[in-house]
Amino acid sequence: MTALPQHRANEAQQLALQSWIRKTGTTAIFLITAAVSILLALVFGTDIWRIVLAGILLRHPDRLPRADHHQRDELLPGRPMTALTLTHTATAGTLLDGAERNGRTSEILHATGWRWSTRLANWYVPRSRDRAPSRHLIARTVQLLEEAGFTVAVKIDEAPHAADDVDHRAAATAAADASRVEPQTVAHRVVMLETQRRKTSRAIAGYRDHLGREFPPAAGDQLIRLKDELAHVDEDLAHWTRVRAQQVADGAALTLSRDDVARGDLVEYRGEWFPVLRVNAKSVSVPGGAGGSWAETVPYHQISGHRPKQV
Template structure:
């Protein structure tokens, strides 16, 4: 490996030294490139190969300049240094880069914020750019991130902006729909009811044009009406984002999954995982510790949401709340509890029909089902339920 000179230090690592071949299998760069001395660093500066430079010179062309690809968990993967019409977008589009109104003049990988860098995609995009004559600087910083609370607040604000935008789109489409329908009615009002087209008469062509205009406006009115319904539906979905994310039952299920992910990460850190992580490798250990910190922060955030819901009257059910013979309410139906488990209750199979399902009324050959505590909506004692059933039966009999 040859180290000839150095470039200025990158913002999170030391100076980058020139490398001519002999890359590690993880880097897989070819030709002339630069990297920092940190063994876990993925940053690099790729330059066109001497062969490509000679080819460009023979064609009377010059190297095209420098493109910078950066990634932080706070901002995602961004590509800067490109201008409209320079061909960069066409090169990196197959590698998931796109453009948007929120970042004018910058290309980015969608949904890359708050996530680990997709190094494979970044590397392939950089190699494609260098093959086209560009120098490429790769700057990956996995430690710069925003808190989960900040990310969640940003998602809520974006959802509110989408709701407002789609409301406006829906209103505009509805207005256009009514305009087209009104125009069709206006034209139709000028035609006597039941009047056919008089073939051969001097009014034939005008009548045909009126018919075409009525048909065209009605079709446009229907299309714009469907568009208005579509945007209204999207506005409603965006407007309910906050309520959807903070639904207590859904949040409890999310916490359960996050805690399982946290246990998996800890097993990998302990060297007992089976997912190819090596806790003795500096890059692997750093990433696993990042994941652990992020998961702990997210679990804490959602537990705060549940605590607030409990303060507002929401009940978090557990095995301490149920006993065999009680009834649990799930999706509008009461089921008799046959067994109390650590995370669920066992009940007669949910394919039994009716507002109340008991073990005597199990019509599915004794088949059972388990209902997680985080999906239950109520509890009633067995004696109280049987009194209610008896009273209802007596009332029906007297009637």
Template sequence: MTLTISHTAADGTLIDGTSRGDGSGDVLAAHGWRWFRSIGFWGIRSSRDRAPKVRLIELTAEALRASGFDVEIDIDSTARPTAEVEADRIDRQTARVEALALKAGRRSEQAESAWEAEQRAAAQLPPGGEPIKVGHHSEGRHRRALKKVHQRLGQAVAAEGNAEEARRRAEATAVTTAARYSPVTVKNRIDKMHAEQRADQRELDGHERTLFVVRGVKLIEKFPPAEGTYRQALITRIAERADQITYWEGIRAQQIASGQANNFGPDTIAKGDLVRCSGVWYSVVRVNKKSVTVPARIGGDWTDTIPYHKLAGHRQAKEAETASASSSSIKEVRS
């Protein structure tokens, strides 16, 4: 029997050719593979649009061959354009939201039916909370009715819990895409990717760092340019990330143009202006390259910094003086 382990950006890492009871499932589960019921394949979780886990694939293939299987490996490491990846992600997320909403609806109906069953069972009990008449011919019937009520109550409570969990998951999933594309998150992502890009470029080109200075003499540690397969991996990663940066910077430009995100910076804000963050206005103490310095946000004699992209409002000093110079919501620097 021949099994094929394949990897593509669109599908992730999957294995084809397995069947129920052939013994491959035990080997795959032991190596961290997961059965994806929706598509009917074993695969590696979160492998879509990621670099293939070559070592894990090779170890899995070796274990399967030791168990008597013929195994072929087909790896395509080509990355998809970021725009395509994000469109695919949104489509999958939308489908998941719809599926969870339907599931929540079914669970709510089941909970309602369970409570109705509990009410019907309770209606079979003697009226007025009559106690069990020990030794009477009705004792058995009374005990069975009480047991049925307890069972139905437990089922109703469990069904209500399942319905609430389904509603919670549906609501949480519904806001995932919006949270991923929130202006602050987008800017944080761009900044992080630029930092990663600079770090990889240093590895690629080679760099040096000063370990310490003693009496004016520097001890410098030098790192040569990357070579071999590691160099090629860096080149590939830098190219893929450059495409991602281009995509997310385009999203941010759209958000700025539509007014969803601000475009504040050292050329638009000056010392003495007011800026708003988390619903509070602060007086600007100093303007920095990537942030503004404001009085302590929780009270105190120190100062805090707020990145420009986290600001939600700006007033020039003259406007602030005429509008709300004495407002208690504006935090002034303590003299």
């Protein structure tokens, strides 16, 4: 009577061992497949490794985790891919319907500047409302998605809001940012956007650099991209210029130049007051921090306070 329980115990141990071997073998197969797929991708490109991986899955479909059956269907040749719809309106901005947050589209969309909105449960292009559509971004997104096997329908409505509505929204947004963003930050953004505008305009027109190298005017896709970039820079610059003007009107920001400051005046910079050592075209020179013997340059737009020299 004691032999039967012992026999059953041995049989259970054997079954457990066989199950462990099967699981280990499946894991090893997946690891080897992944390594080979990555190697093929590096050597031959993505098309080859997808074909090889699809062949392995067709031969051993049971070895895929059941939770990944949607991903398996996308990899198998001949399977229809998800149809996506890319839309742009002045009210909603640029959106992509039909793409999941963590699906195969997420890597492409993140790389091209899209973001996921939990509130909308949708992909969107940041700051695309009340703006002209970014045609270069849209074209690049469609190209990459179609190369990945998706079909993309594009619907663009460029009809703008009524002029009064646009002006009201712009003024309201500027007023909100004027009370929310530090004046020095706003001034710095204006300066940076003006610099970016000059740089982009120069790239469009062509130029010669300080080494004498010639750069021809932009053409083709580069011209489209630069014009698109310039349009967005102009919109950003117009917005932050309005914010700056609002802060100046409210008395929260200064507009100083070399005509307003003299040597010996006091200027406030980052919460501290410094005597002006020298007045420059776009900045003033003040003593370095902690009584340093060097001079530090402070742009006029970064000065938050000014006191004339006491006579």
